Amino acid sequence: MNNTNPAIWREAAEELSIDRNDVQVWRVDLRTARCEIEQLRQILSNDELQRAGRFYGQQHRERFILARGTLRRILGRYMNIHPEKLGFSYINSKPEIMPELDGKRLRFNISHAGDYMLAAITADRMIGVDIELISVDRPHLRIAERFFSHRETTTLRALPEPQQIGAFYACWTRKEAYIKARGLGVFRGLDCFSVSLAPGEAAALTETESDPEEIKRWTILDINPASGYRAAAAVEGGDVKFRFYDWKP
Template sequence: MSRHEHWQIAPATPITLHMHEVHVWRASLEQPEAVFWKLQATLSADEFERASCFQFEQHRRRFVVARGVLRDILGRYLGVAANVITFEYETHGKPKLAKAKHPENFCFNLSHAKELALCAITRGHALGVDVEHIHPISDAEQIARRFFSEREAGQFCALPQEQKQIAFFNCWTRKEAFIKALGEGLSHPLDRFEVAFLPGELAALLQTRPDPQEAERWSMFAFEPAADYAGALVVAGKNFALQYWQWQGYGFD
């Protein structure tokens, strides 16, 4: 995993995204009250409805901030106000920009864990992003045997104990990023493909089944969005340049 990505403070001005670039944004989900209210005001009626279904206030607030930040980010590329952005949803719930209203062909994906959100955006390349908070998991080997491929589970279980925690989340985020790029979520069996995740290994999609050629059609990246978080990104195609942005609530505070 690269630990050297530089998260630039994003300018308040519109941002240009070139064809073979991927922009990855990180944002804190813990925002001051004034920022929270302004973000919430940009949400659509169906997003309000979803927010109201959360049992815990903290989860509700984090969902609102993630959606509000996502709208703000997309608005910077589209050159429109955050509240006029319209989403539509694929069969397994993957949000995308409504084609009729936003024909510019931007693709994006969002992930959030604990206090952090990641959003990745491209021009016309399907993508998936995942972030997880790294924490101790008592039954990591059982989870690996149940969800990872046989080879991944074997590699994971053979690791020295002190390397297991990070390796688990590296493997998990890389696998989730791929199923999110496909848009299939957990309906796509996690043991049907393999990723590189061992300490020192570059992130890569190694094998896909039943079509082995599928693995060559995607690029995989891994990064550390903050201390104790693992992040991964999968994009359709090859030869991408990544740029990392830190979301600041210009105009929101």
């Protein structure tokens, strides 16, 4: 399988449907969503409003409202219910739709960076997504040594310098997507598994310390969200059909 996305972001049909083999990834431009921040605020639950209020700084507060409000709108369309009626439960801070609301067993994961949020939706497959804003000024090798596995760091170091930043972000987003799909806690065991990262190598989980079968259990896909960003999704199982939609407020 060629795990790259040629980045064809389309407008979705009015009626949304999703099958067991689908992964539907939504790209939300938070700058565009800002025009409806007041309406989005009104569909948040009390605990979400309290959480928004606890963010330090208006930018973070607004980003949470825009992201969570838009997520509610997207999920509400799949489930054919009013967005404010949705309820979430949390395991390790990972939100899931309350089972009693969700006859379709929708699963989702979101990630935000810079001006974008990605929301990846499946019908009952574990899913994780990560988007990062590329920064050339980061101490990439130092971060890699702290968080990446031995195999990943060795591969990264061996690359010619101009290829290292791309490989670093490929590795980072694939790792985060996988760890988010599994709903693992933060900073847990990032060095205990490896993903591919060399240029031209298909996105994949390549090594785990726990269960060797785990490698075959996951599909990893690179997503091209916008210039200057890098993203990846990890989904349980194979034979997956990805679709990419632009959210229109």
